[in-house]
Amino acid sequence: MKASSLLRSTYGRSVAKTFVLAFLMTSIYNVMSFSTSTQAAISRSFDESAKVDMYSLTDRLTDPALFEGYRRNLANIEKVTRFYDYLEQNAPDGVQLLSAFDQAMPVADFAGGETFEHGYGTGARTQGPYEDPILGKSVVNVKSMQLSRSTFDFYNLAEQDGTELDWDGVNYDGASIPVLLGDNYKSVYAVGDQLTVDYYSKPTQMRVSGFLPPSASMFYQENLNFFLDDYLVVPYPKSITGMATAHQDFYGILAFAMLNANIAVDQAQPSGAVFRALESAATSSQFDHYALLSVPGYLTQFASVRALVQENFALVVTIEILVAAAAVVVSAVLTSSAIRRRERRIRVAWQLGESRSDLLRAMLAIVAVEYAALTVAFLTITQLLPNHDSSALRLCLGFIALFSAAEMLHRRSWLQHDIQYHPRSEL
Structure with missing residues (x-):
């Protein structure tokens, strides 16, 4: 079974999910880079x-x-x-x-x-x-x-x-x-x-x-x-x-x-x-x-803003947690909706003789495409931002890799569960 046929039926959901996760990663990147880059700039002075x-x-x-x-x-x-x-x-x-x-x-x-x-x-x-x-x-x-x-x-x-x-x-x-x-x-x-x-x-x-x-x-x-x-x-x-x-x-x-x-x-x-x-x-x-x-004039203003952020650091962290929670929930809803839409196609392909490994490869290929698109979108956005922080960038890319691995494991578990409860003999 080709992954393109499964992806075509849920293309809109995949694009929306990519944008939601890209927004999440960018927000995390900005919070981290703002904090670390300001401290580094002041320390160098x-x-x-x-x-x-x-x-x-x-x-x-x-x-x-x-x-x-x-x-x-x-x-x-x-x-x-x-x-x-x-x-x-x-x-x-x-x-x-x-x-x-x-x-x-x-x-x-x-x-x-x-x-x-x-x-x-x-x-x-x-x-x-x-x-x-x-x-x-x-x-x-x-x-x-x-x-x-x-x-x-x-x-x-x-x-x-x-x-x-x-x-x-x-x-x-x-x-x-x-x-x-x-x-x-x-x-x-x-x-x-x-x-x-x-x-x-x-x-x-x-x-x-x-x-x-x-x-x-x-x-x-x-x-x-x-x-x-x-x-x-x-x-x-x-x-x-x-x-x-x-x-x-x-x-x-x-x-x-x-x-x-x-x-x-x-x-x-x-x-x-x-x-x-x-x-x-x-x-x-x-x-x-x-x-x-x-301290250079721009750094004075920059550090003044950072001082204000530090005074309200608990509020900033709380807002970021809420943003992250909302993004994860929206992403989960879009993922669940896409899986349900692909579910009948996968079951039909299974009953028509598609092997378990072919179906798994097709599902994992979709996850790989989604997260590859997410990585490209995130890297493109960070290149356009005025703040650049390699440590924050590596950590966010690590999050993307972790999310990708977790979703691949979930898809594999779902497929095994679905095949177990819907054997070919039932049709």
Whole structure:
């Protein structure tokens, strides 16, 4: 008996079954590839040997006119400071904001040499002494690093001789700001010395509180060992929310400097933890002009979507199970309907002398044709998809092979059962 005659009578059902199973396999493939490819993409963006995943946070106000207009609005400055405060004080365990900003700091009547000047050792020319219009004095732009207490502690920075910086006493509206100096400054200044600086166009007094140990370093701008021996280290206050009223220009610039930070995430945390923290901070502060520069823009959005999927992972799995169950039921109904339609033809062929092996080959050939068509349809669809995952593809092809083998065994069992209860002698 030819398989083509059996298949012709149930052609519509076979085509429908192929499309249903192709839809099922594609849905499984998409769920698996979405999960695995996103995690792999994020993992490639960070050093696997590091103890934490490091992200770089900044604002998206790259247009100078847009930035200037935004920071001129007091309400906008408060949004930025509240965004910073949320990440600094309310971030979940395993997610830590590390705020640090390297810049030139004009210091009046500077007592040090050229090695302390901003740009020295980088190939750039140093500016040397010049007249500062804000201070009305001769100043030198020195290397400075502004950072938060979280950053200071994270990189295990410490003062020499057991002295401790009074972080709780850091008040930018007070008489002076306690600062630390790199080890190379020990021959230039002493603890208690006062420095007059132009801090974002605001005349400011800074008091030397102590010195960093030799070769103190931190991770900064992709440099794992950014040494601070020649640096003026300026501590950030815990918060500047509500302080911009008196000095809006100063705090407007400072707020965005503090926002330029790294975010350290424990590797034990799910990849979406940092995105959920940022979304919560944005919702709380109404500031959403942020970006993660260490991660490409498309990956930021991609991972944000994946973080949302992970939050509702149980729902996604449940939906996929329901889709799979519905597809299996529909496929079973179509298969059962096709078998019943072929049943009389098979029995007639059996009574007319067709051998059991010929009938079995015909039935198994139909199954082989159906699942071959399913494989071709599935592979064609996956090639057209933007996401490609070889592991998910192999697993889905394994499912197809398993379904094919199971249906072949079922057809063989059905034929043996039907022949046993309908012997040729009954006709």
